[in-house]
Amino acid sequence: MTRSSTGLHSETLPSSFYDRPTLGVAADLVGKVLVHTFRGRRTSGVIVEVEAYIGESDPACHAAPGPTNRNQPLYGPPGHAYVYLNYGLHYLVNAVTEREGFPAAVLIRALEPLEGTDAMRRRRGRPGLAAHMLCSGPGNLTVALGIGPRHNRADLSAGRLTIEDHHRPPRPLAWTPRIGIRVGTVHRWRCIAADSPAVSGPRPSGRPGR
DNA sequence: CGTTCGATGCACT
């Protein structure tokens, strides 16, 4: 048990949190807090947008071609990070879910910054950027928190990259199709905090935020 | 508001 920036008790989510059906994990990750500690400094944000990628039968999941060198972490133990390079430019971070051997994960797509917004602006290289834009988008949040390929396979229940429960009040959730993919769009496996200005891309009703 | 497009690296066929 630690003291969170909000003054409420918080604890790191255990591996068991991730060891269950991915859609449940995705819904429950909204409102939790992603934390990276670097040189004793925390940068963190409340998760407000995620997407589920579930099994070899999901054409948009990296496990669709079966086990490969890259997607190995998806087959590994739940509660570990899967970090990979996308479009040759952006690192994206996932939390591996379900039992070991079943490839599935939740992609973290947006945060509401909580701690270390100054460091986030420095890492983004955008001194004047509004707080709600600092971690909006999966490639942006990894830059803002300093997450990179060294975090691939990292244990999210212990270490420098973790997800915490700050016991924040529940958020109104909305499920939409996943975005940025060309296959598997039939599933509504993107879960957002419908009231958040930090969510990337389209949302049910137009709001400020991009 | 909207759409288009270039940058960029690597896994996979």
Place this chain on the structure above:
DNA sequence: GTGCATCGAACGT
């Protein structure tokens, strides 16, 4: 050689 789970600037309306 092809195709991305992206971003942001540039341009059209």
